[in-house]
Amino acid sequence: MELALSLGDPSKPFSFLDKTAKLSSKDLGFCMGLGNGFKSQENGDNAFEGKNSTDGDEKRVSSDPPLQLDLLPFSPVPRPQSSSQLHLPWLTDNQTDPWEGLGRGLDVNRLPLVAVADDAEEKAAVSSPNSAVSMDFGIRNGSRRGKKEVEVEAVETERTSTRASDDDDNGSTRKKLRLSKEQSAFLEESFKEHSTLNPKQKLALAKQLNLRPRQIEVWFQNRRARTKLKQTEVDCEYLKRCCETLAEENKRLQKELQELRALKTSQPFYMQLPATTLTMCPSCERVATASTTNASAFTADAKTGGYPFFSSTSNT
């Protein structure tokens, strides 16, 4: 005699994954949303100008997969009401040093780089990643600054003041920019709205943050990479849990199978049933036995794709 165990609809072997996926995403504090990446632009409160643009770039971006991930742990500051409402100090026309009040001193990101000019697009095209211009970041230490850094900063200020003349004493070393909290927050807000940028958006952001378009581009690239990495970690963890669950399930089923076989040997007459009369109830996860009449009803049900289990004594 053979035992046939059914675990539900074989056409959807992992349908349960959907449920747990949602749960895990929620539990882990990640937010996944589906929608048009340009939705915010339709509201008219976006900071970008490419709203109604129909150029090829726009089309290209908007045709991207609409999956949008928000990895909340990356948000460094409380979310502002709207990205367009962010009033960034470096955007004022009569700019004094916006970092003065914060004890930040010189912000080399705000150096009058040519790439920040109105024709930034053209300049960006000219400025190669390896060009001397792109290396001329200097160091603007971000939020994590100590006393020593402030002292260094004074020297840095003096040094950068003469940078125009002795531009990069050692041009081979690339200086590393550190985005300010505000810049990062603004970029995060933008990223939440759309994880990819069209050229207009890139330029608009660059203008607003006084960064080069290339820097905006790099930031978004790295941000996407981080998002993907995080998502991969989450997925990996989730699959791990699934694997564990399935292993336990398998173990349990093996045990139950053994029990049934033992039962069969001890009660040979009672268990003289066709193989199709043994099935697994997906709700109570117990093997169910049934009378032959129920068994025929069950097989008919199974053919129609319904869940083939019984509400007999084993269905707790």
Next chain:
DNA sequence: AGATGTATCTAAATTACCTCA
């Protein structure tokens, strides 16, 4: 219409710098 070259964009991998414990 198909082939080819060019420009642009992106993901992935890697490097290099910076900060902190």
Next chain:
DNA sequence: CGTGAGGTAATTTAGATACAT
């Protein structure tokens, strides 16, 4: 003070796509 780890800006490389010729 030196060091390793971690975060991240920046670079390199390869593939895909659009467009012009």
